[in-house]
Structure formats: structure tokens, C-alpha cells
Amino acid sequence: MNKDDPANKDDVTGAAGFAKIARGLTDLFTVLADFDQLPGRGRHEKDGRVMEYSFGTRTLREAAGEQEAPEEMHVRPEAPPRRAAKRSSLEVLEPVTDMFDEPTEIVLLFELPGIERKDIRCILDGDILLLEAKTGERLYRKETLIEDKLAAGAPQLNLHNGVLEVRLSKKT
Numbered sequence: 001m002n003k004d005d006p007a008n009k010d011d012v013t014g015a016a017g018f019a020k021i022a023r024g025l026t027d028l029f030t031v032l033a034d035f036d037q038l039p040g041r042g043r044h045e046k047d048g049r050v051m052e053y054s055f056g057t058r059t060l061r062e063a064a065g066e067q068e069a070p071e072e073m074h075v076r077p078e079a080p081p082r083r084a085a086k087r088s089s090l091e092v093l094e095p096v097t098d099m100f101d102e103p104t105e106i107v108l109l110f111e112l113p114g115i116e117r118k119d120i121r122c123i124l125d126g127d128i129l130l131l132e133a134k135t136g137e138r139l140y141r142k143e144t145l146i147e148d149k150l151a152a153g154a155p156q157l158n159l160h161n162g163v164l165e166v167r168l169s170k171k172t
Helices: 006-039
Strands: 041-046 049-054 091-093 098-100 105-111 119-127 129-133 136-147 154-158 163-169
Touching: 006 136, 098 136, 098 154, 105 136, 119 163, 129 163
Parallel strands: 091 136
Antiparallel strands: 041 049, 098 105, 105 163, 119 129, 129 136, 154 163
16 A cells, blocks of 8 residues: 555545544534424524524424324414505605794795695604695605704694695794
């Protein structure tokens, strides 16, 4: 047997590779033995090794080709049917907005072409002003952050030629 023969080097490397594989499998089986007490999905750390795992409902008996007794069979409940969102032809737009900080009030101007006063909803919730206006197939929606220095009370609305003026009184 010649040590310089390439065929002999493959045998030595192959034996060393097989030893590494066997050692790795031994470590894997040791870790898997600890999984008896673990849930079917999670993360396991041992001896500096981290393993994230997820086990299906298949058992070792099923993998070996054995049939489970009917009373042992696991029946998965049928998933409820998914509801699809209804398609809408409604176009959602953010209106062009101007904000003015006056000494006694804050004035906001919103461009809402084609909107009537009855179709406007304007709510002040804490420091957020929500504006929604709907007409035909358009919905204008805008949330605006306002200073927290406002006096209690509802916003004053004035709609003229498609421009909504919103006045918010400041605390004095």
C-alpha cells in the first residue's frame, strides 16, 4: 500500500468524514431525546447549540409505516372557510390641506371638490382631528395631529365652493 496513492488518501479522508458524520448524528440524537418534554414548535438551547424546530403531526409509528389504531388517529378539524374582502370601486383620497396657527385658534383648510356639508364627518379625538367626506365613488380621509393646547368643544365647520374651513379654539 502506497501512502502517496490518491486512492488511499480518499479512504483516509472518507473515514474521517464518516467519523464526523457519526459524531454529528450522535449529538443530534442526544438533542432529539430531550425533545420529549418540549412542545411541537419552538427553540431549544443546550451546550451552546441553538436549534429552532417545528414538528408536524406525524408520529414515528407513521414514519415506520405502521398504522395507528382508529381510536388513536388524530383528526384535524376542518378549517373554517376564509372570507374574502369585498372589492370596492371606492377611491380613497387624502385632501390637500393647509393649517394656520392663529393667536386664538387653529384654522385648517381642506380641498373637498364635489362634497356636500351633510357628507362630512369631522371628529376631534384628543390631539388628532379626523376628517372623512364621501361622495359617489370618492372618499376623502385625513388624520391630522393637532397641538394639545385646544379648548374643549366641537370643531366649527364651514364649507364654501369645495373648501372646508375647520376652526379649533385654543385654551386662553
